[in-house]
Amino acid sequence: MVRGSIFAAAAVVLAMGGMTAACSASQDEGDDGNGELGQSPDEVRETIPGPVAKSTDAEVWAVENAWADTNTANAKKAGIAWGENSGLSWEEKFRKWVSDFTKVDSARNGYGKTVLLHNPQGKAAQGPVLECADFGMFLRLTFSAFYHLPFYMTGWLNGGPMYMGHFGVVDKDGNPISGYPHFKAQYQDFESTWRAGQAWPHDTRLRGVHVGQDDNEKGVKVGTVTLTETDGSGAYFDELFLNKRVGYLQRLLDANFGSVNLADGANMFHIKPEATLPGDALLERFGKTGIGHTLPVMTSIKLPSGKMRVSVASGSMPRREPNWEEENSSASYFKEDVMGGVGQSSDDPPVPYAKLGGGIRRWRTPINVGGRWENDVPTVDRPVYIPDSDLDQISARPEKFSQLLAEDTPEGARDAAIAVINFARQTLHDHPASCSARSKREDAFKDLYKVMNDSFHKDQAAVDKEYRQTEDFVYAELEYSASKTCCWNTTTAKMNDIIQDYANAEKEKNDAAGVCKQPTVFKGSNGGKYDTWKNFAPTAKDWNGQPKYTAADWKEWHEDEPCAQRDTAEDKLGPRGAIAMCH
DSSP states (O other), X not given: XXXXXXXXXXXXXXXXXXXXXXXXXXXXXXXXXXXXXXXXXXXXXXXXXXXXXXXXXXXXXXXXXXXXXXXXXXXXXXXXXXXXXXXXXHHHHHHHHHHTOEEEEOSSSXXXXXXXXEOTTOOEEEOOOBOHHHHHHHHHHHHHHHTTOOOEEEEEETXXXXXXXXXXXXXXXXXXXXXXXXXXXXXXXXXXXXXTTSOOOOOHHHHTOOSXXXXXXXXXXXXXXXXXXXXXXXXXXXXXXXXXHHHHHHHHHHHHOOHHHHTSTTTXXXXXXXXXXXXXXXXXXXXXXXXXXXXXXXXXXXXXXSOEEEEEEEOOSSOBSOEEOOHHHHHHHHTOTTTTOSSBOXXXXXXXXXXXXXXXXXXXXXXXXXXXXXEEOOGGGGGGEEOTTOHHHHHTHHHHHHHHTOOOOHHHHHHHHHHHHHHHHHHHHHOTTOHHHHHHHHHHHHHHHHHHHHHHOOOHHXXXXXXXXXXXXXXXXXOGGGOGGGXXXXXXXXXXXXXXXXXXXXXXXXXXXXXXXXXXXXXXXXXXXXXXXXXXXXXXXXXXXXXXXXXXGSOOOOOOSOOTTTTOSSOOBOTTSOOOSOO
């Protein structure tokens, strides 16, 4: 086996339970080490070929989709954060998945906010307790495994590459490397046998796995399970993945890869600041080796003024749940020179920050070229791609971010709040049961009330009159724990059309009577039913007097995530759900 003895030596560290990656809390409490594997050499970094594409018993999951697919049978299916026939590529769906994360109170940190994500089986999971680079890798690995997409990372050891990904741990010929698991042969995958409603299958061995002594998952919820102080990352992975092999691979990535590998052009590529999207990662690099910081992008909104608002979330050392930061504090990271900007490292001899791989980066996409995997820059991203060698354009990015993320004028703050409101509305147009979108909209209205009162001398009633739309009252905020609607993730854009048409019919009737009435809120009522809209749909006519909807256009309520409030007879309005439309 090529370099087998070398790689086996590295594997022994894992077998003994030692984690090679380290973090230093001296830099913003968020730094993570570079792991066992180094970067690719500069001269081959962006051109290094991947391994031969072959299926072996080291495989973690079989590749069934390509990242660029939009019209295949699998691509047309509804998913975690998109409906049927979305027309989106899997890259776009990855960003949709990250954009769909909800900001919730941290269970482990004791302060701040963390992420709430979903798996394809409908389980809601708080973020795992990981270091920062590990959380960044976890996002890409997890989504790839969920939807059987190709994923791999390249590391460098003793003068040559090694690869970890969907195919397991292999050499350049695609052969399993001695000393590492043969995942398909050794570990279980329940994806093809588990059915909704059945008990979740477990892997006792995986539940006992830890990625470090500080990966205590106590209090973290995955579905209906609250993890305990004896549970580590393995227990989290066991609750999240039907394919248990993915959890074992995540452990290996944690041990062997760090921010230095994410800064490697073989794995991620530089992008222009204005192209920043959810799922990208901002990297802080101080030197060629050692500590750094990884900040995955959670939200990115472009404002009418041309400016942007972004937010990031990160793990830390000691390990913690991802901390989802506010936009103002998130913006400050992008402006720092250690994010690939102007200046030099403390290495001997010094190295320009721009050459260290720091700054805003995007994942390369594995494609099969002539029977060999190749981590490529997608065609659609080439207009925003910056080569590793273009140090001038790389180093200019922090200053560019200083302009893009500058403090808003009152008009800018107003427009930013409106942009977030419109973004939440669009989410509700696609998924009308989304309780998180309703709350995000109200958070933005809170910002709008403040800036309009402070700078434009308008009170809340005046703001509501000017900026509220009927749909904001139809999709009033609901209390999650007391509303079964919040568990319903598979509502569709067609259902939104039905709901909006019903609201318009109500308004036309009230206008004809010369009265103003609060519209009916879309929620479970009268025994937890949605008969108001179900019964209305067959009666709606188009402009030609023909039926506008089919019976299949209205979907029945479905428990898409574990729902303790499933038997609620009447959903409860949230604290901001009773705003009056009629003053």
